[in-house]
Amino acid sequence: MKSNILPVALSAAFGLAAMxxxxxxxxxxxxxxxxxxxxxxxxxxxxxxxxDAGDWQGFDVAVCRAVAAAVLDDPSAVQFVPTTGKTRFxxxxxxxxDMLARNTTWTFSRDADLKFTxxxxxxxxxxxxxxxxxxxxxxxxxxxxxxxxxxxxxxTELNLADYFRxxxxxxxxxxxxxxxxxRQNYLAGACDVYTTxxxxxxxxxxxxxxxxxxxxxxxxxxxxxxGPLVRHGDNEWExxxxxxxxxxxxxxxxxxxxxxxxxxxxxxTAPGADTEIARLLGAEGEYGAMVGLDNEFxxxxxxxxxxxxxxxxxxxxEDTKIGLARGLNAQWTDGGLLYAPPFR
Amino acid sequence: MTKDxxxxxxxxxxxxxxxxxIATTGALAWTRENLFSSRLNTALTILSLLFLAWMIPxxxxxxxxDAVWFANSIDECRQLSPGGAxxxxxxxxxxxxxxxxxxxxxxxxxxxxxxxxxxxxxxxxWDAVPARKQLxxxxxxxxxxxxxxxxxxxxxxxRVNSSDFGGFLLTMIIGVTGISFSxxxxxxxxxGRNSNLPFIKLICVTFIEFIRGVPLITxxxxxxxxxxxxxxxxxxxxIILRVLIxxxxxxxxxxxEVIRGGLAALSKGQYEAADALGLTYWQSMYxxxxxxxxxxxxxxIVNTFIGLFKDTTLxxxxxxxxxxxxxxxxxxxxxxxxxxxxxxxxVGLVFFVFCFAMxxxxxxxxxxxxxxxxx
Numbered sequence: 001m002k003s004n005i006l007p008v009a010l011s012a013a014f015g016l017a018a019m020x021x022x023x024x025x026x027x028x029x030x031x032x033x034x035x036x037x038x039x040x041x042x043x044x045x046x047x048x049x050x051x052d053a054g055d056w057q058g059f060d061v062a063v064c065r066a067v068a069a070a071v072l073d074d075p076s077a078v079q080f081v082p083t084t085g086k087t088r089f090x091x092x093x094x095x096x097x098d099m100l101a102r103n104t105t106w107t108f109s110r111d112a113d114l115k116f117t118x119x120x121x122x123x124x125x126x127x128x129x130x131x132x133x134x135x136x137x138x139x140x141x142x143x144x145x146x147x148x149x150x151x152x153x154x155x156t157e158l159n160l161a162d163y164f165r166x167x168x169x170x171x172x173x174x175x176x177x178x179x180x181x182x183r184q185n186y187l188a189g190a191c192d193v194y195t196t197x198x199x200x201x202x203x204x205x206x207x208x209x210x211x212x213x214x215x216x217x218x219x220x221x222x223x224x225x226x227g228p229l230v231r232h233g234d235n236e237w238e239x240x241x242x243x244x245x246x247x248x249x250x251x252x253x254x255x256x257x258x259x260x261x262x263x264x265x266x267x268x269t270a271p272g273a274d275t276e277i278a279r280l281l282g283a284e285g286e287y288g289a290m291v292g293l294d295n296e297f298x299x300x301x302x303x304x305x306x307x308x309x310x311x312x313x314x315x316x317x318e319d320t321k322i323g324l325a326r327g328l329n330a331q332w333t334d335g336g337l338l339y340a341p342p343f344r
Numbered sequence: 345m346t347k348d349x350x351x352x353x354x355x356x357x358x359x360x361x362x363x364x365x366i367a368t369t370g371a372l373a374w375t376r377e378n379l380f381s382s383r384l385n386t387a388l389t390i391l392s393l394l395f396l397a398w399m400i401p402x403x404x405x406x407x408x409x410d411a412v413w414f415a416n417s418i419d420e421c422r423q424l425s426p427g428g429a430x431x432x433x434x435x436x437x438x439x440x441x442x443x444x445x446x447x448x449x450x451x452x453x454x455x456x457x458x459x460x461x462x463x464x465x466x467x468x469x470w471d472a473v474p475a476r477k478q479l480x481x482x483x484x485x486x487x488x489x490x491x492x493x494x495x496x497x498x499x500x501x502x503r504v505n506s507s508d509f510g511g512f513l514l515t516m517i518i519g520v521t522g523i524s525f526s527x528x529x530x531x532x533x534x535x536g537r538n539s540n541l542p543f544i545k546l547i548c549v550t551f552i553e554f555i556r557g558v559p560l561i562t563x564x565x566x567x568x569x570x571x572x573x574x575x576x577x578x579x580x581x582x583i584i585l586r587v588l589i590x591x592x593x594x595x596x597x598x599x600x601e602v603i604r605g606g607l608a609a610l611s612k613g614q615y616e617a618a619d620a621l622g623l624t625y626w627q628s629m630y631x632x633x634x635x636x637x638x639x640x641x642x643x644x645i646v647n648t649f650i651g652l653f654k655d656t657t658l659x660x661x662x663x664x665x666x667x668x669x670x671x672x673x674x675x676x677x678x679x680x681x682x683x684x685x686x687x688x689x690x691v692g693l694v695f696f697v698f699c700f701a702m703x704x705x706x707x708x709x710x711x712x713x714x715x716x717x718x719x
Contacts, residue, residue: 042663043672045681050673052436054445057677079507082663082673087568091663094572180675180684207682209422321678 026237035079038064039097042082045203046316059315060101062305069304070297101228115232119242124328126220128198140219144169149191159222206321247298249340251307258306417679444510457493506584510665519653522591530599555597563590568662595652606641646706667691
């Protein structure tokens with residue numbers, strides 16, 4: 001969403017004065033308020049949605065809940081603030097929300113120019129293509145001359161132009177505004193190809209009446225590392241959010257789940273046990289105090305939402321309708337990109 | 345005069361009139377006059393009938409016959425009836441459409457507020473209501489009652505956070521507040537614009553022209569983002585309140601121009617007559633000018649009301665979950681992901697009911713008020 005940068009940057013500059021005046025740390029504010037204000041998407045399958053009972057669910061939502069569990073000892077003490085692509089950055093810059101977990105791509109200008117800090121990557125995405133199976137296309141290289149449904153004003157639009165130019169192909173864009181509109185256009189045959197982030201394609205395909213009639217082509221043409229972010233200027237808060245996410249990733253690596261976390265903690269002090277588990281779960285050392293929390297903050301986060309792998313399989317994984325494979329989002333030990341720094 | 349015996353029969357009473365020819369009365373005549381009065385009209389009528397015959401069976405089939413009213417997911421809907429509407433999403437998410445995230449055990453409060461709204465509107469809309477004076481008093485304090493019911497006062501009623509508001513509850517709050525406050529403010533602005541006092545006139549003209557020169561969506565963005573920067577940090581200025589203020593100001597500026605049109609339509613004699621009677625400015629406005637000007641302006645006023653009511657959906661752009669806004673997170677849930685038409689059709693239907701009711705009321709009011717007119 002490159003087009004949003006200028007107005008956001010302007011208002012962010014506006015906000016600097018306000019921010020410097022707000023001297024109380026984010027952690028203190030959150031504790032005093034008793035709830036975490038967390039910005040999420042107004043609706044993206046698998047990442048943030050409301051269920052029949054009216055509760056927020058999803059992969060991004062779970063990050064908010066994990067932080068709330070770590071800081072406030074209550075995964076439900078979250079005030080979810082639905083943000084659109086237009087309001088997300090101003091909401092964060094102005095202090096309306098404490099953190100943003102809204103499948104936001106980590107880019108240079110957002111990090112440096114908008115004065116935000118991406119605390120890590122919770123989902124490695126990339127732009128892909130979906131075509132009806134009956135077209136018989138097997139590679140994006142065969143798409144010369146195709147009509148493409150594309151959301152306007154996004155980085156995907158630029159990526160698409162770059163990719164086709166690089167491969168000496170032509171295409172005819174069908175500009176559309178929202179994912180829903182794109183899906184209807186694509187199903188009605190207004191375009192041969194629909195392109196957006198691969199996770200979005202999978203989510204759209206899962207909602208079709210006959211998902212098997214459509215294929216997602218193997219080419220991924222861009223890097224879209226999606227991650228939660230916080231404001232510049234409060235490094236302690238940044239560390240808390242970063243290490244809550246890292247804890248979930250380390251927990252998967254070490255086989256700690258929401259169900260067995262307490263057992264693992266008890267077992268971790270035994271001689272010969274993995275000392276990183278002991279440190280992570282608060283059985284050894286004073287690690288929580290370093291970020292202004294108690295030693296069990298990671299334990300609480302893991303018990304509240306589960307480890308990274310559990311989160312993935314509940315919200316996006318192959319057992320859900322979205323049915324995404326781990327792919328790049330596997331642990332580094334399994335050939336993926338998830339590589340949390342050691343908890344030491 | 346003697347009785348003329350050569351006349352055998354004299355009709356003492358007027359004879360009953362023959363019924364009008366069958367071709368000039370009843371359904372047949374109406375049809376002939378309105379549907380088949382010329383070749384062009386006949387052709388258009390036949391075309392329209394063909395179009396309806398082509399469209400309606402499918403629509404009825406989809407909407408009612410094949411429709412699924414209760415199911416737990418879109419897959420179940422598709423299994424039960426692949427070609428029909430899946431209204432199950434509306435029944436399953438009805439509460440969210442109505443109240444957003446308003447706490448379930450407290451939902452009687454907005455319902456009560458809605459019922460009381462009807463009571464408060466009665467004396468305003470209908471002059472034959474018994475005990476109208478006392479009811480007017482209730483209408484005057486209704487905003488406070490509604491506020492205490494909806495947000496809670498912290499003593500009797502538990503507080504409810506603004507972020508829990510959503511769905512048609514939000515639409516009603518914004519719409520009703522905007523409508524009821526924009527009319528008096530609009531009247532004042534219109535009078536101010538016609539004022540002889542240059543300072544007041546300048547303020548009113550500047551305000552009206554500024555607001556009318558800026559799209560509502562810009563004002564909403566100002567409310568949602570820019571105000572955060574301008575206010576001292578830590579102040580908690582409620583987002584719904586901010587939106588209410590912006591929407592009301594916006595509608596007031598338009599209202600002022602509508603009413604100014606009504607004021608301009610009165611002949612100068614009315615103003616001069618009021619002055620000649622020795623009435624003060626406010627007396628002449630209240631007794632002579634405004635009753636006439638407002639009556640002329642009714643269609644324009646209701647037009648602005650309806651426009652405002654529909655414009656409330658714009659708040660979904662700043663992340664408030666009004667009926668249109670709440671469709672997004674519902675669609676994102678994989679249980680229902682894939683439905684589109686049903687949700688928007690439902691929201692459209694509810695809006696139509698409200699707007700149509702407003703429009704009918706304005707027609708009733710016009711008829712009633714024009715009864716005294718000579719033309």
